[in-house]
Amino acid sequence: EPEVTQTPSHQVTQMGQEVILRCVPISNHLYFYWYRQILGQKVEFLVSFYNNEISEKSEIFDDQFSVERPDGSNFTLKIRSTKLEDSAMYFCASSGKVWGMGTGELFFGEGSRLTVL
Amino acid sequence: AQTVTQSQPEMSVQEAETVTLSCTYDTSESDYYLFWYKQPPSRQMILVIRQEAYKQQNATENRFSVNFQKAAKSFSLKISDSQLGDAAMYFCAYRSVFRNSGNTPLVFGKGTRLSVIA
Numbered sequence: 001e002p003e004v005t006q007t008p009s010h011q012v013t014q015m016g017q018e019v020i021l022r023c024v025p026i027s028n029h030l031y032f033y034w035y036r037q038i039l040g041q042k043v044e045f046l047v048s049f050y051n052n053e054i055s056e057k058s059e060i061f062d063d064q065f066s067v068e069r070p071d072g073s074n075f076t077l078k079i080r081s082t083k084l085e086d087s088a089m090y091f092c093a094s095s096g097k098v099w100g101m102g103t104g105e106l107f108f109g110e111g112s113r114l115t116v117l
Numbered sequence: 118a119q120t121v122t123q124s125q126p127e128m129s130v131q132e133a134e135t136v137t138l139s140c141t142y143d144t145s146e147s148d149y150y151l152f153w154y155k156q157p158p159s160r161q162m163i164l165v166i167r168q169e170a171y172k173q174q175n176a177t178e179n180r181f182s183v184n185f186q187k188a189a190k191s192f193s194l195k196i197s198d199s200q201l202g203d204a205a206m207y208f209c210a211y212r213s214v215f216r217n218s219g220n221t222p223l224v225f226g227k228g229t230r231l232s233v234i235a
Contacts, residue, residue, distance in 0.1 A: 106223060
């Protein structure tokens with residue numbers, strides 16, 4: 001069964017360092033998302049991506065964050081200069097349906113745990 | 118903006134018994150989707166059940182069913198014949214049907230941690 005895969009599963013970094021989290025969405029999906037979950041808190045939307053550009057982003061997704069789809073299969077989230085409060089589980093998700101053509105179900109990866117020291 | 122509220126941070130149920138997880142939401146939209154996601158300790162969120170707001174009939178998936186009360190903006194999840202494998206964090210989520218981008222995010226509640234007691 002197709003699935004969303006994420007790497008690394010866990011990354012520890014020093015404050016101020018750049019981090020890239022990688023995701024391989026399901027191959028025929030068109031919409032891509034990043035969510036994050038700070039320990040013990042709710043899952044929060046960061047950004048959605050379609051047709052090689054950002055469709056929507058939340059207030060969390062400031063200038064320190066960027067996303068790209070460099071090669072047609074990977075979908076990456078970059079944090080330029082990490083802060084302590086960026087420590088969280090980051091989930092990638094993808095969906096394949098345009099609204100009106102299906103339920104738009106999101107398929108999630110297992111997440112990448114980022115620890116900023 | 119839409120909000121989703123799960124008022125039960127933790128719940129427990131005896132194996133083989135039934136448990137209901139609560140969820141309420143706030144929206145001014147008339148058409149939308151509601152979801153319950155399960156996040157077991159392995160961390161991947163898995164879709165349990167979904168409900169289209171325009172459908173009056175409550176969704177059912179095997180042992181999982183919902184009680185969707187649109188006027189009350191309530192969307193509870195009932196798990197029947199609970200099994201040890203049902204132990205997980207359960208998230209209620211809302212999604213608009215359509216926005217201009219056609220690419221709308223999920224809005225999650227804070228989750229309910231369900232323990233199943235053998």
